[in-house]
Amino acid sequence: MSLSRQLQGYRLTTAEILYHMPDHPGVLQTYIWQELDIAPRYPVLHRFLDFWTRQLDGPLHSVRVGSAALISPGEMRHGSLLTLQ
Template sequence: MSDEDFRKQLEGGGLLTAEVIYYRPDFPKLLQSFVWQTVDIAPKFPRLAQFLDHWRRDIEAVIHSINIAHANLLRPAQVRFVDEALKIEKLH
């Protein structure tokens, strides 16, 4: 996981899994599946929107449908800073 993904999780992002069902223009009856994961922020999903814009613009395949799943893995309320540390020393 990159530092950018961790920062987005602290801002309320969570793991997004998107399954894109698509077909190639030369084989419209053959549906194919592409699964993509990223950290994104619900409910607007800006990274998913950016990915789909790229798909529509640069990939020669027509999107049939998209299935998404999103889970908040880490929220700011789950992070707590402490001022104390416990040191455990190995006994011989």
């Protein structure tokens, strides 16, 4: 994961995507997506979901999102990571 992106405010974002299986629309399948993204707009996730709706079979049912900062600028000093207890 890119340290420079994390310092720019990107957070590790995980989305649980439920979608209808193309051959069995009554059955839901789960897909887990994880990437660095910017909360609360989530532009990277929105691009992925736009791709999904344009290019993939299996209509979306719901998306649940969680995100967490891996590092913040205050945790950096002289180019090395501080150990947090």
